[in-house]
Amino acid sequence: MDKGGRILIRADERKILGLKVGTEFEIVRKGDVLILKPTFVDPLQVDGSHRKWSKEAFLDAREATFGD
Numbered sequence: 001m002d003k004g005g006r007i008l009i010r011a012d013e014r015k016i017l018g019l020k021v022g023t024e025f026e027i028v029r030k031g032d033v034l035i036l037k038p039t040f041v042d043p044l045q046v047d048g049s050h051r052k053w054s055k056e057a058f059l060d061a062r063e064a065t066f067g068d
Contacts, residue, residue, distance in 0.1 A: 023038050025037060025039065
């Protein structure tokens with residue numbers, strides 16, 4: 001742990017666990033052991049009928065859709 005209280009998690013462990021920059025953790029204390037549990041936001045479920053989608057739904061989709 002550094003002076004700022006930050007804990008380093010090795011890159012290979014972050015990759016295995018799917019941790020990204022900004023991941024938040026719940027800290028669970030069991031006796032003298034701390035457990036860091038990542039808190040992942042549940043994905044939104046959207047209506048699959050594209051006829052109900054507005055043009056705004058695709059404003060930021062270019063890179064994901066077309067790879068630009």
